[in-house]
Amino acid sequence: xxxxxxxxxxxxxxxxxxxxSIVTAEQVILRRIEECYRYGLRTLKIVYGTPDDYExxxxxxxHAVVRSHDLVAQxxxxxxxxxxxxxxxxxxxxxxxxxxxxxxxxxxxxxxxEPFTPKYEDDVARLLRCRTPYxxxxxxxxxxxxxxxxxxxxxxxxxxxxxxxxxxxxxLIPPDSLSWDGVCLAARAYAELRKAQKSKHRHLARVSALxxxxxxxxxxxxxxxxxxxxxxxxxxxxxxxxxxxxxxVELLQQLEVSDPGxxxxxxxxxxxxxxxxxxxxxxAETALLRALDLAERLAVRxxxxxxxxxxxxxxxIASGDMDALHNLLKRYESLDTGESGEETRMHGVIAMxxxxxxxxxxxxxxxxxxxxxxxxxxxxxxxxxxGVRFNLIGRNYTALGDFLAATIAFECALRHVRSNMRDxxxxxxxxxxxxxxxxxxxxxxDQALISYQEARKILAEQQACDxxxxxxxxxSIGVIFRHQGKLSYAESSLEEARQIYIDQGAGSTPDYxxxxxxxxxxxxxxxxxxxxxxxxxxxxxxxLLKNSANFDGLVRLLLSEAGIHLAAGxxxxxxxxxxxxxxxxxxxxxxxxxxYAKATDDLAKFYVLHGEPSxxxxxxxxxxxxxxxxxxxxxxxxxxxxxxxxxxQT
Amino acid sequence: xxxxxxxxxxxxKGGGDExxxxxxxxxxxxxxxxxxxxxxxxxxxxxxxxDSSDMWERLGTCFRDTGNFERADxxxxxxxxxxxxxxxxxxxxxxxxxxxRNVQEALPLFRKAADLKPENVxxxxxxxxxxxxxxxxxxxxxxxxxxxALEPSLWHKLPESFKRALQGAI
Numbered sequence: 001x002x003x004x005x006x007x008x009x010x011x012x013x014x015x016x017x018x019x020x021s022i023v024t025a026e027q028v029i030l031r032r033i034e035e036c037y038r039y040g041l042r043t044l045k046i047v048y049g050t051p052d053d054y055e056x057x058x059x060x061x062x063h064a065v066v067r068s069h070d071l072v073a074q075x076x077x078x079x080x081x082x083x084x085x086x087x088x089x090x091x092x093x094x095x096x097x098x099x100x101x102x103x104x105x106x107x108x109x110x111x112x113x114e115p116f117t118p119k120y121e122d123d124v125a126r127l128l129r130c131r132t133p134y135x136x137x138x139x140x141x142x143x144x145x146x147x148x149x150x151x152x153x154x155x156x157x158x159x160x161x162x163x164x165x166x167x168x169x170x171x172l173i174p175p176d177s178l179s180w181d182g183v184c185l186a187a188r189a190y191a192e193l194r195k196a197q198k199s200k201h202r203h204l205a206r207v208s209a210l211x212x213x214x215x216x217x218x219x220x221x222x223x224x225x226x227x228x229x230x231x232x233x234x235x236x237x238x239x240x241x242x243x244x245x246x247x248x249v250e251l252l253q254q255l256e257v258s259d260p261g262x263x264x265x266x267x268x269x270x271x272x273x274x275x276x277x278x279x280x281x282x283x284a285e286t287a288l289l290r291a292l293d294l295a296e297r298l299a300v301r302x303x304x305x306x307x308x309x310x311x312x313x314x315x316x317i318a319s320g321d322m323d324a325l326h327n328l329l330k331r332y333e334s335l336d337t338g339e340s341g342e343e344t345r346m347h348g349v350i351a352m353x354x355x356x357x358x359x360x361x362x363x364x365x366x367x368x369x370x371x372x373x374x375x376x377x378x379x380x381x382x383x384x385x386x387g388v389r390f391n392l393i394g395r396n397y398t399a400l401g402d403f404l405a406a407t408i409a410f411e412c413a414l415r416h417v418r419s420n421m422r423d424x425x426x427x428x429x430x431x432x433x434x435x436x437x438x439x440x441x442x443x444x445x446d447q448a449l450i451s452y453q454e455a456r457k458i459l460a461e462q463q464a465c466d467x468x469x470x471x472x473x474x475x476s477i478g479v480i481f482r483h484q485g486k487l488s489y490a491e492s493s494l495e496e497a498r499q500i501y502i503d504q505g506a507g508s509t510p511d512y513x514x515x516x517x518x519x520x521x522x523x524x525x526x527x528x529x530x531x532x533x534x535x536x537x538x539x540x541x542x543x544l545l546k547n548s549a550n551f552d553g554l555v556r557l558l559l560s561e562a563g564i565h566l567a568a569g570x571x572x573x574x575x576x577x578x579x580x581x582x583x584x585x586x587x588x589x590x591x592x593x594x595x596y597a598k599a600t601d602d603l604a605k606f607y608v609l610h611g612e613p614s615x616x617x618x619x620x621x622x623x624x625x626x627x628x629x630x631x632x633x634x635x636x637x638x639x640x641x642x643x644x645x646x647x648x649q650t
Numbered sequence: 651x652x653x654x655x656x657x658x659x660x661x662x663k664g665g666g667d668e669x670x671x672x673x674x675x676x677x678x679x680x681x682x683x684x685x686x687x688x689x690x691x692x693x694x695x696x697x698x699x700x701d702s703s704d705m706w707e708r709l710g711t712c713f714r715d716t717g718n719f720e721r722a723d724x725x726x727x728x729x730x731x732x733x734x735x736x737x738x739x740x741x742x743x744x745x746x747x748x749x750x751r752n753v754q755e756a757l758p759l760f761r762k763a764a765d766l767k768p769e770n771v772x773x774x775x776x777x778x779x780x781x782x783x784x785x786x787x788x789x790x791x792x793x794x795x796x797x798x799a800l801e802p803s804l805w806h807k808l809p810e811s812f813k814r815a816l817q818g819a820i
Contacts, residue, residue, distance in 0.1 A: 373698050374666040393697050402700065404724050408709070409697040415690060 001126045002049070002118035004032075006041070006107075006136040013041050013113075017058050018049035019121035023299060025049070025058045028116040029065045033098065035113050037071045040104025044096040059094075066096050073097040109137045117263075124191050125184035140177040150187045162189045229260035229268075236271055245275045266294040270308050277315055280505045285319075288312045313351075320509025322359050322547040329355065349375060350385070353392055358510070360552035360589070362396045369393055384424045387417035391431045398438045399552065401594035401627070410435040426462060429455035433473055445480050452477050468511065471500035475515045482522050491526075494519050510547040513539040517560050529568035536561050551588035555581045555595040559602055571610065578603045597626035665699040672698075676708060685715035696725075703733035707742060714746040722746050737766040741773055748776065753783045764793075771800040791816060 003016040017025045048059045063081045066072045076097040113134040121127045132149045143156035239248035252272045269291035276284035292308050316325035349372040356365035394409035413431045417424040436451035459470045478493030501512045516539035523532035558581035565574035585596035604619035676691030689712035710725030726743040744759035760777040778793035
């Protein structure tokens with residue numbers, strides 16, 4: 001049980017940290033050391049609450065605080081405090097001797113020790129002892145003070161009612177006041193009263209629902225009382241749970257302006273962010289960032305901070321703002337939340353791998369996936385998680401141009417997902433989409449179409465035809481049609497994809513930029529070069545704004561631009577774009593990457609087409625060498641193919 | 651089809667317990683003539699550590715055992731790229747061509763295998779078989795001499811015609 005009391009007879013302040021979180025425990029120990037020193041108290045007894053020693057235990061936190069504190073007489077501390085690993089069985093308490101303060105203040109009736117909140121304490125009276133400022137010499141507490149301290153819409157009238165009903169021992173002087181024991185008893189009595197009232201209301205509501213006679217009249221007049229922020233916050237959470245987001249936002253905004261205190265304000269802002277996210281409003285980011293800021297200032301750690309960070313990450317992913325996401329994760333990469341569960345770590349690794357993939361950092365993504373394998377070990381994981389993992393591995397290999405490894409990885413993903421179709425049915429379409437993209441890149445257009453159609457069928461069965469995944473499928477089908485020369489089909493597919501993205505409010509995400517690039521290529525095939533360049537420009541703006549670290553994507557965009565310029569007969573601009581793409585790939589992606597090989601290859605083709613084979617040859621050899629490594633293509637065949645083009649031109 | 655009889659020591663290329671577990675399961679299954687489930691394990695291992703020549707070789711052998719020679723060739727090709735001096739790749743790839751009765755393709759692979767491990771009697775045996783099918787009698791005799799030098803007890807198991815041909819040569 002959390003508690004605190006000052007024993008004047010032996011000059012000892014006893015601080016019991018049962019039911020207290022580690023962070024709060026650290027803070028309160030620090031405060032009490034200073035306060036005890038200020039009042040000349042020489043002994044502080046800290047009851048750990050969690051006596052067994054383990055990482056992140058209160059005992060370890062307490063040891064860390066006292067062994068380096070200037071006001072603590074370290075020579076009086078037991079030796080285990082200074083060891084990294086104290087004995088497994090500790091005594092339940094640590095007695096800390098403080099240094100003598102020659103200018104100590106006298107403890108009087110106004111001497112107050114700051115309150116703290118033991119988060120996991122259930123007992124009403126103990127909670128009250130810790131949550132209210134502790135004044136050791138105070139003997140009486142007015143009803144008004146007690147009602148405020150008890151909270152939960154408790155009023156002095158309630159307290160006088162409780163006293164009248166002789167629920168509280170009547171040794172209380174002066175009138176309309178309570179001793180501390182009285183306050184505790186009153187708090188318990190009020191809690192019981194509230195409980196009884198709640199069940200009575202529930203019962204009446206049930207009866208009224210059964211008899212259809214309208215809402216019951218309350219048996220007791222409702223006390224006009226100030227709204228309790230915690231209760232209102234709980235009501236707002238319920239509204240969010242019931243998907244009544246607008247009402248929740250309204251309620252939370254009212255709460256925010258009522259000055260509820262920083263702790264509750266952080267929770268309010270977090271809930272506002274959640275509600276705005278559900279309403280797909282950009283204000284979510286502001287609310288969540290404010291919550292994060294406040295949490296930082298309050299030194300909140302653990303689940304609360306993680307929850308805010310998670311929501312922010314979700315927001316950035318939904319809005320496609322990879323740069324912001326990167327910055328956020330970088331800022332908190334060393335955050336120690338005390339979470340050590342393997343599942344949590346694995347999910348974290350997968351999330352990081354996905355982020356790296358989205359940012360074009362394929363090697364880093366694969367490294368993270370290998371870390372996942374290490375964390376997993378030989379233990380089994382769900383088919384679903386395995387499906388996600390191998391799908392991501394396959395996507396990375398596809399992007400790196402290792403098509404054989406990608407095929408094998410996608411086949412693994414499909415096997416895992418199909419092994420448990422009951423749970424993983426909705427995971428099949430993303431894998432099929434990625435497999436289709438790979439097949440398309442390998443020139444297997446018919447097989448790619450089969451994969452896409454199967455994925456579409458599943459989504460249609462699940463009535464998910466307005467999802468972004470469906471849009472991605474439509475876009476990919478459009479690309480195949482474009483390659484096959486069926487431009488009208490391609491146009492309808494790509495426009496369908498574009499419309500879904502806009503309808504879903506995802507019209508400024510990097511994935512939408514990809515659709516714009518595909519549309520631009522189509523327009524170029526339709527000889528509408530101005531429109532194509534305009535679309536490319538839009539795509540570039542989105543990429544630079546939201547995912548500027550994805551250099552791979554930018555190189556591809558530049559290559560598309562060069563292709564359009566070339567088709568439009570603007571050779572100079574095409575050459576500039578090609579050279580820019582090649583330089584960017586060399587500088588930012590690496591000269592052994594598929595992007596660099598493609599850029600080099602395209603530039604070589606450009607020289608071939610413009611009758612400069614001497615410039616083309618070294619470039620072709622260079623790109624062929626990279627292709628050979630990453631794709632296992634035969635070098636001589638590729639060069640032969642390229643020079644066949646040259647021969648036909650000359 | 652026969653159970654896998656290759657090396658059970660692999661370079662895991664930094665793969666952890668999961669990869670080791672996948673390899674062990676795959677190896678056990680392929681040794682007990684169950685190439686299809688073994689293939690699932692090796693495929694996962696390959697997806698996790700694509701830089702292990704040994705793992706690609708085992709995957710290729712599973713594909714070969716399930717009759718998917720096209721995929722097997724790709725796997726062996728990758729395994730060779732990763733480690734030119736991997737005896738098992740050359741040997742099993744050679745067997746894969748023998749399964750398809752393509753001795754011309756198998757010959758250089760067995761030759762390479764025999765060069766990489768001159769003490770391996772099976773490599774010389776298969777190389778000799780290639781020479782025999784291709785009617786390269788002098789090379790066959792030379793290779794058979796090596797086989798018998800490595801395993802003299804084989805002499806009693808040889809057909810009479812072989813013995814006569816070899817006695818003439820000796």
